[in-house]
Every structure is written in structure tokens, then in C-alpha cells.
Amino acid sequence: MLKLATVPSVSSMRDKPSQPPSRSQLLDKAPDNASVQHANSLAARIDALLPQTQCARCGYPGCRPYAEALANGSADINQCPPGGEATIEALAALLGVATKPLNPANGVEAAIFSVALIAEQDCIGCFKCVLACPVDAIVGAPKLMHTVIAAQCSSCDLCLPVCPVDCITMIPRSNALPEPSVMAPRWRSLFDAQQQRRARDEAALESARRQQRVDALKTRASDINIQASIERARARRSIKPAS
């Protein structure tokens, strides 16, 4: 495991008085811009060495999240099966650590040699594979037949387990397609664009949910005001004028 940051031991933390830290102490401990920039640039350099299939076999949702975990010392260099030994060696050289075998918990070394193919006559158009594909390599609309753009397929296999009718198989990658190393920057930008799009969709959904809650509260407040007015009017009517 990489150790890029020193974490205080539990016992050393226990020995300290339990006074809350002052604002200036907190500001002293906050990472400065320079260290944030360093971590970002290290993550970018690590990311440049990764295959970009976005297959998640490393245990992270994509290559960049794995690169960020490596940059902050919370991941190891031997977790990428598509990259295999070559990637482990490149990461070890960049980070100045010893090489080690691929961690079997992440799978076996798997060169990028295949692409997905949908048996279109069996496809029921459920759209699940589109949602699973990290590089937008599947086109189709709900309830319509789907198909794979072979050149864009990164061989991640993520569409296979989600298909309810098992109509997706992996077939050998044609030599006519661009080399995976040529495709890597495209896969990276497709994945990044998808992440940003999903974050925007999620933010819009959250905003709509929030507005619904606000509207419901306003309606409730208005109902309470109307009810209070009705009760005041009834009370006035029930008071008999003094004769």
C-alpha cells in the first residue's frame, strides 16, 4: 500500500486533550492550494497510464477515481486487470515503489481483445445495458432494439450481467478497429462527459424534489391559514351582541 500521507495513530490522538481545535488550527491543517494542485496533477499523471476501459475491476467506478485513490495513498498499484503487468510497472516507476503481482482479488490480467455484440432479434429494449455502459457505446431507446458501436466498446463487460435475456456476448475485436491505446483518450472523455451529465441530471432531480417539498409546505401553510380564518369567523358569529 502506498503511504503518501502520515495518519496519526489512535493512541497519539487519545493522549491529546479533548479541546476542540481553534479556527486558526483548523486553517493550519487544511490542505493548501499547492497540495491540492499537486494531488490533482499526480492523479492526472496516474490516469494517463491507465487503460481507460472504465471497467471498475479495480474496485473504483472508473480509471480516474482509481487514479485519485492511488494519488492519495488509499489504493495499491496492482488493481487493474486490463492494464496488467505493464501498467503495474508504469505505476511503480511513476510513484517510486516496488512492482508487485496483480492482486487476484481484482481478477486476472485481461488484455482488451473483445467487443460486445447484441443479438438484436432477442433484445427486448429494456435499456439496462445503456445505463450500464460507461462509455456510451450502446445506442437504442426504451422498448426498441439496441446495438453496440463496436469501435467505441471498451470491452468492460459491464453490460453482460444486466441484460435480462442474455442477448449480449463478447466477440473478438476486429483488427480493423482502432487499437485500444488509440481509443483510451476517447474512452476517458466519454466517461467524463457521462459522469458530468449524470451529475447534472441528479442535481436537476434534487432541485425538482426540493421545489416539490417547498410547494407542499406552502400549500399546507395556506390550508392552515384558511382553517384559522374559518375558525375565527365561526367564533365571531357565536359571540352574541350585548343588548
Ligand code: SF4
Ligand atoms: S481499466 Fe478498469 S480496472 Fe483499470 S483502472 Fe480503469 S476502471 Fe480500473
Ligand code: SF4
Ligand atoms: S458495450 Fe458493453 S462491453 Fe462495450 S463498453 Fe459498453 S458496457 Fe462495456
Ligand code: SF4
Ligand atoms: S439489456 Fe439486453 S434486452 Fe435490454 S436493451 Fe440491452 S441488449 Fe436489449
